[in-house]
Amino acid sequence: MPLLDVKDLKVHFHTREGIVRAVDGVSFSLEKGGTLGIVGESGSGKSVTCYSLLGLIPMPPGRIEGGTAHFDGTDLLQLGESGLRKVRGKRISMIFQDPMTCLNPFLKIKDQLIEPLLLHTDTNKTDALKEAIKALGDVGIRDPEKTVHAYPHEFSGGMRQRVMIAMALITKPELLIADEPTTALDVTIQKQVLDLIKDRQKALGTAVIFITHDLAVVSEVCDHVNVMYAGRFVESAPTDVLFKSPAHAYTRALQASIPALQEKGKPLYTIPGAPPNLLALPKGCTFAPRAAVKDGHLDTQPPFAEIKPGHFAQNCPACLKISEPQMSKDLIL
Amino acid sequence: MDQTRYILSRLGQSLLALFCIITITFFIARLAPGGPFNDDKAVPAHIQAKMEAYYGLDKPLPVQYIKYIGNLLTGDFGSSFGNKGFTVAEVIAQGAPISLAIGLGGLLFALAIGIPLGTLAASRKNTKTDYFSMSFAMLGICIPTFVVGPLLAIFFGLRLGWFNAWGWFQPTDWILPSLTLGIYYGAYIARLTRGGMLEILGQDYIRTARAKGVSQFNILFGHAFRGGIIPVVNFLGPALAGLISGSFVVETIFGLDGLGQHFITAATNRDYPLILGTVFFYAVLIITVNFLVDLLQVWLNPRLRAARA
Numbered sequence: 177m178p179l180l181d182v183k184d185l186k187v188h189f190h191t192r193e194g195i196v197r198a199v200d201g202v203s204f205s206l207e208k209g210g211t212l213g214i215v216g217e218s219g220s221g222k223s224v225t226c227y228s229l230l231g232l233i234p235m236p237p238g239r240i241e242g243g244t245a246h247f248d249g250t251d252l253l254q255l256g257e258s259g260l261r262k263v264r265g266k267r268i269s270m271i272f273q274d275p276m277t278c279l280n281p282f283l284k285i286k287d288q289l290i291e292p293l294l295l296h297t298d299t300n301k302t303d304a305l306k307e308a309i310k311a312l313g314d315v316g317i318r319d320p321e322k323t324v325h326a327y328p329h330e331f332s333g334g335m336r337q338r339v340m341i342a343m344a345l346i347t348k349p350e351l352l353i354a355d356e357p358t359t360a361l362d363v364t365i366q367k368q369v370l371d372l373i374k375d376r377q378k379a380l381g382t383a384v385i386f387i388t389h390d391l392a393v394v395s396e397v398c399d400h401v402n403v404m405y406a407g408r409f410v411e412s413a414p415t416d417v418l419f420k421s422p423a424h425a426y427t428r429a430l431q432a433s434i435p436a437l438q439e440k441g442k443p444l445y446t447i448p449g450a451p452p453n454l455l456a457l458p459k460g461c462t463f464a465p466r467a468a469v470k471d472g473h474l475d476t477q478p479p480f481a482e483i484k485p486g487h488f489a490q491n492c493p494a495c496l497k498i499s500e501p502q503m504s505k506d507l508i509l
Numbered sequence: 510m511d512q513t514r515y516i517l518s519r520l521g522q523s524l525l526a527l528f529c530i531i532t533i534t535f536f537i538a539r540l541a542p543g544g545p546f547n548d549d550k551a552v553p554a555h556i557q558a559k560m561e562a563y564y565g566l567d568k569p570l571p572v573q574y575i576k577y578i579g580n581l582l583t584g585d586f587g588s589s590f591g592n593k594g595f596t597v598a599e600v601i602a603q604g605a606p607i608s609l610a611i612g613l614g615g616l617l618f619a620l621a622i623g624i625p626l627g628t629l630a631a632s633r634k635n636t637k638t639d640y641f642s643m644s645f646a647m648l649g650i651c652i653p654t655f656v657v658g659p660l661l662a663i664f665f666g667l668r669l670g671w672f673n674a675w676g677w678f679q680p681t682d683w684i685l686p687s688l689t690l691g692i693y694y695g696a697y698i699a700r701l702t703r704g705g706m707l708e709i710l711g712q713d714y715i716r717t718a719r720a721k722g723v724s725q726f727n728i729l730f731g732h733a734f735r736g737g738i739i740p741v742v743n744f745l746g747p748a749l750a751g752l753i754s755g756s757f758v759v760e761t762i763f764g765l766d767g768l769g770q771h772f773i774t775a776a777t778n779r780d781y782p783l784i785l786g787t788v789f790f791y792a793v794l795i796i797t798v799n800f801l802v803d804l805l806q807v808w809l810n811p812r813l814r815a816a817r818a
Contacts, residue, residue, distance in 0.1 A: 232719055261722045261723075262722065265720060265721035265723075266722060272720075274713060277713040279714055279717065280718070281714070281811065281812055282736050282811065283732070291723065295721065296722060327812075340717075343721070
C-alpha cells in the first residue's frame, strides 16, 4: 500500500469573479521513503494540491470539491481541522519557499524548534531543547548550543532554510512536503540545501514531495515526476524516462527552458504566452494556445492515459506530436 | 553598558525638550492678547500697574523669563494668579491625582475593551463577529465623550444607582469618567489591534505555525500577538497624553476638580504661572510615557534590540 494515495483531487476557489479551478482532478501516489516531484509554472496549482491535503488553504473561498487522499489508510480530506492538526507537523511536515519570512521574527529559534515536539509528543522542555540542539547540528549549523538561543534575524537565508528543515523533521515525519525550498536561495546554497534534504531523507526514511518550477532540481532529487498545467497533470513518469523522452509538448517546452541546456550566445528560450486564466479555461486542451503545433488539439478534455508502460500523459494528439519546439523559429523570442 | 548610555542620552534629550517646551510656552502665553487682570470690569490704571508690579509683570520680558527659569531650577513654580492664596505646586498637587486616576483608569478600560475586541475581529475576519465588533468600534469613535458621559451618568448613576453621577466623593467615582474616556480610546485601540493582528496573521510564519499543527488559539496568542500589538504600543504614548491632558470635557461632565479644568481655565484667564506649571507637568508625564513605550517596543521586538546593539 502506498504511503500517500491521492485520487481525483479537486480544489476550487469560489471568488466574486467566478470559480477558480485551481486543482481539477489530480491523482498521484507515493511510496514510503520515495521522492516525488510536482513541476509547473506559477499558478499551475502545485502548491494548492499539497496545501489542501493538510487543510492549509483558506476555506472559504477554497473548497475541496472531490477526491480522496489516503495517507497510511486514512483519508486526510475527511479528517477535519482537529484531526489534521494531529497530522500536521507530526506525520506530515512542510518547508516553504522563502526562509526569510517563514520563521517567526518575534520568537527564539529554540521556541520554534521545540514547538512540534511539545505539541505532538510527551517530551518535556529540557529534553526537547536537547533534541533541538541535536537537530540543528544534524542540519549542519555550527555551534548549535549557542545558536539555538538566537533569533531568526541573526541567521542568513540558507541557515534559516536549514533551521526550517530541522524544525520540519524534528518529529521524524513520514512525509515532508517541500514547497519550492530552494527558489529563494543563492545557487551555491541551493545545492547545499538539496543535498541536505536528500541526506536527512536517507537518514530518517522520510518520503518527500518536491514542489518546484525548476526541472534541474527535479532531475537531481526525484524518483518520479508529475508535470502540472492549469490545475491538471499533463505528464507523469519516472524521472529518467521523463527527461529522456518527454511526451507532452508542455514538458518539452519546460525542458527547453532550462538555461544550462541551451546554446551559448543565443537568446534564451521561453514558453510563449502566459498560463491560462483559471476563471476562463479554454475548452478542451488547455495548452493549445501556447503549443508550437497549432492544429489537431482536442476540443474536449483530453484523457490522462498511459502512453507507454508507467508513462502517463494528457492524450491530446497535437501535444504529443514531437515537433522539436526549441528548433521552431516562431518560438524563439 | 549600552543600556546605561542609551538611557543617559535619552535623559539629556528629554531635558532639552523640556527646556524648549517651557521657553516656547512662556513667550506664546505672553504674546497672546490680554493679561491676567483684564476683567469684565475696567480696573483703574494705577491699581493694575500696582498689581503688575507686585507680580513682577512690569519688568521687560527677558528679565521675567530669566527670573522664571531661575525659580524653576530651585523647584519654585510661583503662585497662581487665578487661585488666590495657592501656589502652582499646590494646585497641581490637588488636581493631578484626580486626572491621573481617571486617565490611567481610562487607559485600563481602553486596553480591556480594545485588545480583546480587535483580536476577536481579526481572528474572525469578514464574519458577523468582525462586522459587529468594528461597527461597535466605529460608534465608540464617532460618538463624542460629551454624549457618552451623560448617557453613562444617567444609566449607571441615576437609573441603576451603582455609582455617583457627579462629583469626587467615593473610591468608585473614577469608574464612570474612566469608562467614558475608555470607550473612545478602546474603540480606537480595537481598530489598531485588528489591523495589526491581520497584518501578522497574513505572514508566512503564521502558515508555518499552522503547518506545524499549532491550534488557532496558540497561533493568535503565541505567534501573532507580540507582533500584532505593536501598533497599539506605539499609540500608547499619544493615548496616555490625550487621556490625562485632554480630560477637560469629562472632568466638566462629572464635576471633577482635575488638572484638565485648571489647564483650560489658566489659559483663558492668562494665569501665566499656572499655564507654565501645568504644561511642565504634562510635558514631564508625556516624555516619561514615551520613554517607557520605547523600552516596551524594544522588549517586544527582538529586531529592534539588534539594531540598537
